Structure formats: C-alpha cells, structure tokens
Amino acid sequence: MSEFPCRDVDLVVVGAGPAGLAAAISAKKNGVQDLIVIERNDWLGGILPQCIHDGFGLELFKEQLTGPEYAQRYIDELKERGISCLLNSMVLEVTPEKKVFVASPEGLVCFNAKAVILAMGCRERTRGQICIPGTRPAGVFTAGVAQNLINLRNVMVGRNMVILGSGDIGLIMARRLTLEGAKVHAVVEILPHTNGLPRNIQQCLIDYDIPLLLSHTVTEIHGQNRVEAVTISPVDENLKPIEGKEKKIPCDTLLLSIGLIPENDLSKNFGVKLSPVTGGAVVDETLETSVPGVFACGNALHVHDVVDFVTLEAEQAGKSAAEYVLGKAQKAERVPVEAGDGVRYVLPYSIRRGVDVELSIRVTCPGENVSVGFFDGETLVKKKQFRKVHPAQMINIKLKGSKTVAVNALKVEVVGK
Amino acid sequence: MKKEMICIGCPMGCYLTVDYDGKTIREVSGNRCKVGLEYAEKEISNPERTLTTTVKVNNGHLPLVSVRTNKPIPKNKIFSTMDLLAKIEVEAPVKIGDPIVQNLFGTGVNVVATKNIAKKDDVKVGSR
Numbered sequence: 001m002s003e004f005p006c007r008d009v010d011l012v013v014v015g016a017g018p019a020g021l022a023a024a025i026s027a028k029k030n031g032v033q034d035l036i037v038i039e040r041n042d043w044l045g046g047i048l049p050q051c052i053h054d055g056f057g058l059e060l061f062k063e064q065l066t067g068p069e070y071a072q073r074y075i076d077e078l079k080e081r082g083i084s085c086l087l088n089s090m091v092l093e094v095t096p097e098k099k100v101f102v103a104s105p106e107g108l109v110c111f112n113a114k115a116v117i118l119a120m121g122c123r124e125r126t127r128g129q130i131c132i133p134g135t136r137p138a139g140v141f142t143a144g145v146a147q148n149l150i151n152l153r154n155v156m157v158g159r160n161m162v163i164l165g166s167g168d169i170g171l172i173m174a175r176r177l178t179l180e181g182a183k184v185h186a187v188v189e190i191l192p193h194t195n196g197l198p199r200n201i202q203q204c205l206i207d208y209d210i211p212l213l214l215s216h217t218v219t220e221i222h223g224q225n226r227v228e229a230v231t232i233s234p235v236d237e238n239l240k241p242i243e244g245k246e247k248k249i250p251c252d253t254l255l256l257s258i259g260l261i262p263e264n265d266l267s268k269n270f271g272v273k274l275s276p277v278t279g280g281a282v283v284d285e286t287l288e289t290s291v292p293g294v295f296a297c298g299n300a301l302h303v304h305d306v307v308d309f310v311t312l313e314a315e316q317a318g319k320s321a322a323e324y325v326l327g328k329a330q331k332a333e334r335v336p337v338e339a340g341d342g343v344r345y346v347l348p349y350s351i352r353r354g355v356d357v358e359l360s361i362r363v364t365c366p367g368e369n370v371s372v373g374f375f376d377g378e379t380l381v382k383k384k385q386f387r388k389v390h391p392a393q394m395i396n397i398k399l400k401g402s403k404t405v406a407v408n409a410l411k412v413e414v415v416g417k
Numbered sequence: 418m419k420k421e422m423i424c425i426g427c428p429m430g431c432y433l434t435v436d437y438d439g440k441t442i443r444e445v446s447g448n449r450c451k452v453g454l455e456y457a458e459k460e461i462s463n464p465e466r467t468l469t470t471t472v473k474v475n476n477g478h479l480p481l482v483s484v485r486t487n488k489p490i491p492k493n494k495i496f497s498t499m500d501l502l503a504k505i506e507v508e509a510p511v512k513i514g515d516p517i518v519q520n521l522f523g524t525g526v527n528v529v530a531t532k533n534i535a536k537k538d539d540v541k542v543g544s545r
Binding site: 049052053054055058059064066068069072150151152153154179180197198199201202203206207305306388393 | 422423424425426427428429430431432466467468469470471473479480481483485492495496499513531532533
C-alpha cells in the first residue's frame with residue numbers, strides 16, 4: 001500500500017470517544033491546525049451515548065452529568081473549533097512512518113501524518129476468555145452490549161438475570177435492568193472484593209436489595225435454545241470452585257461484566273510496545289509511545305474508572321502531540337518507573353528528571369491506612385498516605401520535579417499499615 | 418443507632434458510619450467533605466436519588482431519548498416515575514434540556530432530555 005497517494009496532515013486522532021475528542025481539541029488549542037479525527041461508528045462520543053446514568057464530569061465541571069451530556073460538551077467544542085471528523089471510517093493500518101490507511105465511505109484513503117494519537121478505547125472480555133463450561137444458548141451478553149440494546153435500541157435483553165462480575169458496567173446494568181422490570185437474582189464476583197466503585201455498590205445494588213455474592217463464580221451455563229439456568233459455586237483462596245457447594249439459579253439471561261481490554265490491534269501491528277499488565281502502550285510522561293510521534297491516551301492506554309481522568313489524560317496527549325508537530329518536543333534522557341509490591345501498574349513507565357509529573361497507580365488489593373512510596377533504590381523519594389485504597393479506584397499522585405532531579409530509577413510500592 | 422453507608426456524592430465513595438436517633442444525627446464519621454455529611458442527613462431523613470432512564474421517541478434517528486430528573490427525587494417515587502415514563506412518547510427532534518415531564522408528582526422536579534435526537538429524515542449516514 002506504500003504507493004497509494006497520501007494526503008499530508010499534521011495529526012491523525014484514531015477514535016472519537018471521550019479520549020479522541022479531548023485529545024483533538026487540546027491539540028488544536030495548542031497550535032495544531034491541520035488535524036483529523038477518524039471514527040468507525042456513525043456517531044461521536046464513543047461509549048458515552050449509551051451510558052445514560054449520571055456521575056460524569058464531577059471532577060472537571062463540578063456537576064453530575066449523564067454520559068450523553070458529557071459527550072455533547074466535547075462534540076460541541078470540536079465543531080466550534082472546526083475540527084474535521086471522518087465517521088463510518090475504520091483505520092486499517094498505521095505504519096511506523098505514520099502513514100494512516102483508512103477504509104471510509106469514499107473508499108480507501110491515506111493520511112501522511114506528522115503525529116498520531118491512539119484513542120481506540122477498549123473492548124469487553126467475553127465468555128470465551130474465561131471459559132465458562134456448559135451449552136451455548138442465546139441469552140449470554142456482555143454488560144455493555146446489553147446496555148447498548150436497552151438504552152439505544154429499545155430492546156430488552158431478558159427478564160430473569162444473573163450478572164457475573166462486579167465491575168461498574170455490571171453494577172450499573174443491575175440497577176438499569178431492575179428499573180426496566182427485570183429481576184436480578186444475583187451479582188456474582190469471583191474475587192473477595194468488588195471491582196466497581198463503592199458508590200455503585202450503594203446506589204445500584206443496596207438500593208434495590210440485589211444480592212452480591214463475593215468469592216463465587218458461574219461454573220456452568222444450562223439451556224439449549226435460551227439460557228435456562230446457571231450453576232454458581234463458591235471459590236477457595238486460589239479462586240478454584242469448591243466442589244459439592246454448587247447451586248443452580250434458574251434464569252433466562254447471563255450478563256458478563258468481567259473486565260475490559262485496551263484495544264490495540266492497530267498499535268501492535270506497527271511496533272508500538274505494549275505492557276503485558278495494562279494491555280496498553282508503554283508511554284513516557286508526555287504519553288509518547290515507543291514509536292516517536294505516536295501518543296496514546298484513554299482506555300486504549302489503560303482502563304480508567306472515571307471519564308474525567310480519560311479527558312485529562314487525553315488533553316495531555318493532545319498537548320504533547322502539538323509540541324511534537326510544532327518541533328517543540330525536546331529529546332531527553334528518562335528514568336524508568338516500575339511497579340513494586342502491592343502495585344499492579346504505574347503510569348507513565350518512564351519520566352524526565354526534574355519535571356513535574358502526575359502518576360496513575362492501581363493497587364493489587366484493597367487496603368486501609370496504607371502509604372504509597374516512591375523509592376530510588378533504598379532511598380524514599382516521596383510517600384503519600386491513604387485512608388483507603390482499592391483496585392477499582394485509580395490513584396493519582398503528583399510528583400514534583402525537585403524530587404527527581406538526581407534519581408536513577410523509581411519504584412512505586414504500597415508500604416506498611 | 419449506627420448505620421454503615423457509602424456516600425454516592427462522588428467517585429471517592431467514602432464509607433460512612435452514621436450514629437443517629439430517629440431522624441436526628443448524632444455523628445457522621447468517615448466522610449472526607451461536607452457532601453458526605455449532607456448525604457448522611459438526607460439518607461436518614463428522606464433518601465433521594467437522581468433517576469436516569471429513557472423515553473420513547475417517534476421519528477427520531479434513535480428510538481429512545483435518554484432522560485433524567487433535574488433534581489433528586491424521593492427514593493420511594495422511583496418506580497412510580499418509571500411507570501409514568503413508560504407511557505410517554507415524544508416527537509423528534511429533541512434537544513438536551515427539553516422538558517419531558519414537568520412538576521413530577523407535584524414535587525417541582527422536571528424530567529429533562531439528556532441527548533439530542535434528530536429527526537430521522539434529517540440524518541444521512543456519516544453526516545452526524
């Protein structure tokens with residue numbers, strides 16, 4: 001495809017969800033004139049239009065907006081700033097030279113970009129990825145697909161539900177289904193703690209008396225044409241089902257809310273280094289990936305729990321891409337940042353010495369009255385205390401440049417009770 | 418009496434312990450800000466929630482418009498509001514903020530649209 005005629009453009013943003021919209025707006029604000037956003041759906045805003053519940057925007061607007069309202073603010077700003085978008089258009093390939101090939105309604109088009117922002121979002125894990133035994137009847141949905149059907153298409157997915165996984169989408173759907181007249185018999189979670197935000201436990205489960213079964217999982221799906229029941233079992237500390245303790249719950253629908261995976265098929269095909277822990281790109285503090293001039297943000301970089309943080313991260317990616325395009329980005333030596341005990345991951349993976357940075361950290365297990373410490377070898381560089389930490393809640397910590405002027409490496413650990 | 422609850426004021430989700438007697442609060446602990454305090458007081462006296470759901474749209478580019486109560490409503494009015502909204506249909510186009518139901522059950526609360534819905538004929542593929 002290298003002989004294909006290409007249009008020169010400063011910046012291509014892949015994806016018009018919350019990350020892509022904010023990244024494009026930020027890039028334009030920071031001086032990029034010639035940019036284009038490419039979106040495979042026929043609407044802007046990504047997943048937000050189907051997230052009709054409120055709670056978005058508290059961090060950025062100090063208001064409790066619904067998903068569609070939050071998206072509209074950025075869609076309006078995108079239009080006001082005259083940023084062009086290609087809808088119904090799928091990026092097929094990006095090359096290391098930043099040629100972007102797109103299947104669009106006008107046919108195959110190519111952009112020769114100075115910089116690219118990867119904002120493809122994430123996708124849901126499915127039944128196949130956790131290998132639930134049993135038959136393969138209709139009535140098994142991922143929570144996001146059920147949300148799409150109910151909130152956008154006016155299609156009810158079932159009447160008697162079991163939800164596997166206590167991620168936020170599962171909790172939100174438990175409430176939504178109850179409001180629409182379905183009976184949610186249980187939310188089943190394999191871990192001993194939930195994976196959703198605590199407030200969603202309150203307002204989605206406790207408010208509606210929906211049972212939450214921790215340390216349980218679905219071990220079999222029954223039914224020929226339609227789901228007729230699921231078997232659930234308690235699990236031991238190794239998450240293995242305990243034999244002889246199974247219970248069969250009659251139901252017609254099983255919803256899966258079992259995690260999200262950053263969507264990076266595009267990235268890995270042109271040599272963007274990915275983290276095996278997050279499934280997203282390995283980036284430095286400017287959110288630049290291992291391919292120069294290619295930046296990543298939002299759920300394609302790592303799965304977030306709050307959209308406001310997606311927006312903030314995307315604004316950083318847009319600013320960094322603008323600096324790169326305008327030739328203002330400085331080459332610099334960086335020191336590695338590593339996740340230590342009690343930390344599942346920390347972003348970015350490397351930072352410049354002496355520059356103020358904000359790190360995103362996810363812990364491995366819930367804890368109370370713990371500290372997160374930054375170590376250079378044995379030396380403690382910074383420590384911050386938390387009354388409560390939870391894997392479902394990303395921690396953001398600011399690190400002043402003055403603390404990192406002379407460090408050789410940073411390791412982030414959860415320390416002491 | 419003591420009651421454990423989770424504040425729904427923001428994604429922090431503070432775990433509150435509320436010490437109360439009838440509808441009088443003696444002490445709230447675990448909150449990081451005054452939102453938690455106000456939430457605890459409301460939960461004991463008159464729990465309220467913002468309701469978000471959908472309403473049928475005729476001749477729109479989508480069959481439903483998402484809606485919300487513009488203020489929280491008493492928790493015990495949630496299902497009666499759902500029943501009321503199930504019977505309502507609106508005509509496209511709809512704009513964010515358009516009132517769908519006014520003065521819900523005499524509470525002074527309105528149900529408003531949270532999404533722009535275009536007329537079906539006005540939308541061509543790729544033009545939105």
